[in-house]
Amino acid sequence: MRPSVPRALASLALLAALVGTASAEPRYEGRKKCGSCHRSQLESWEKTAHADAMASLAPQARVEAKRKAGLDPSRDYRQDADCVGCHSTGFGHEGGYDPKEAGKDLVGVGCESCHGPGSDYRLLHRKAALAFDSKGRTAPRERLAEAGQELLFEDRCKACHMNYEGSPWPKAARPYTPFTPAIDPKYGFDFARAVRSDKAMHEHFKLEGVFVGPPLAAFRDEFQSRARPPAEGGDEAQR
Ligand code: HEC
Ligand code: HEC
Ligand code: HEC
Ligand code: HEC
Secondary structure, eight states, X not given: OOOOHHHHHHHHHHXXXXXXXXXXXXXXXXXXXXXXXXXXXXXXXXXXTTTTGGGGGSTTSSHHHHHHTTOXXXXXXXXXXXXXXXXXXXXXXXXXXXXXXXXXXXXXXXXXXXXXXXXXXXXXXXXXXXXXXXXOOOEEHHHHHHTXXXXXXXXXXXXXXXXXXXXXXXXXXXXXXXXXXXXXXXXXXXXXXXXXXXXXXXXXXXXXXXXXXXXXXXXXXXXXXXXXXXXTTSHHHHO
């Protein structure tokens, strides 16, 4: 039996509590805000599997995969509360995706699905950039984390990728993903490998080092060592 919609929504709120931050929740704002300063990442993200995630919920998309997972390939799942939480940005949270008024900004697994809801920390990005440019002053990354920015990622990825019945991820809760390693081992999730996927992840661009200190992911130096400079009209133009 599929859970009723209210129950599914209640469990989404639980999932929200698990992956979200504590009190006074920052709001989801959509990728346009981020992209106005981070154009290179936005353009690269548009080519990833995450950007297209909502299309997989349409009728006749991924027919074989759906059959194998016991789903109905002719059904439209794009408004289904059991599905959209992991195929859009911020569903069930303030400012997040709403199937009833689906602005394009929150369709697909967007910036804030991984980096966290941006209403508060994006203001810090602007402020810190101004202080960096005018006085050469850096800002502590800790402040970003306090404002709801995700800097380590692993748990956020797992909230979608390892959220299935019988998952070794201890926080798994309904609604589950229908695509589990039991259905096909390719659906297993190895964070260290997945975060380096160029099919699913945006390309990395050089940072100037406005923010310093922890929390910082172990792969930062590796990613930055291969990073290209961002395009003109990226964050420079917005300061
Ligand atoms: C007003 C422009 C602006 C906006 C809007 C903005 N950022 Fe930033 N962001 C910056 C600047 C400037 C930096 C510092 C870049 C550097 O160190 O070279 C930064 C840094 C970052 C970093 C790296 C932080 C670190 O660990 O050093 C990430 C990730 C990021 N932004 C993501 C986002 C996301 C996601 C959004 C949308 C919610 C967003 N930004 C909105 C300007 C902005
Ligand atoms: C909001 C849920 C969500 C989050 C958060 C999320 N993903 Fe995904 N991811 C998806 C969905 C849905 C797809 C499938 C997209 C499609 O093809 O429809 C996907 C696809 C992928 C794929 C491609 C799988 C394949 O081989 O086809 C990789 C790799 C991946 N994600 C890695 C990550 C990593 C690493 C993170 C964290 C940094 C992450 N994801 C965060 C939902 C999410
Ligand atoms: C808990 C998060 C979550 C929920 C809920 C969820 N999905 Fe997904 N979905 C994912 C992730 C993660 C992937 C990527 C799996 C991979 O490739 O490793 C995915 C992939 C897919 C794919 C592509 C599979 C392929 O191999 O091409 C389809 C189709 C899909 N989901 C449909 C649905 C439908 C329909 C529902 C609702 C009945 C749903 N999903 C609910 C997380 C979720
Ligand atoms: C699937 C997860 C995911 C999504 C979606 C995503 N990012 Fe990222 N992003 C990452 C990871 C992982 C890093 C590397 C962080 C590090 O090195 O510490 C990163 C790094 C960044 C950085 C730092 C510089 C760089 O290029 O490495 C910026 C800025 C950024 N992302 C902006 C964005 C914007 C804007 C979007 C939406 C258009 C977006 N991201 C979407 C996971 C994601």
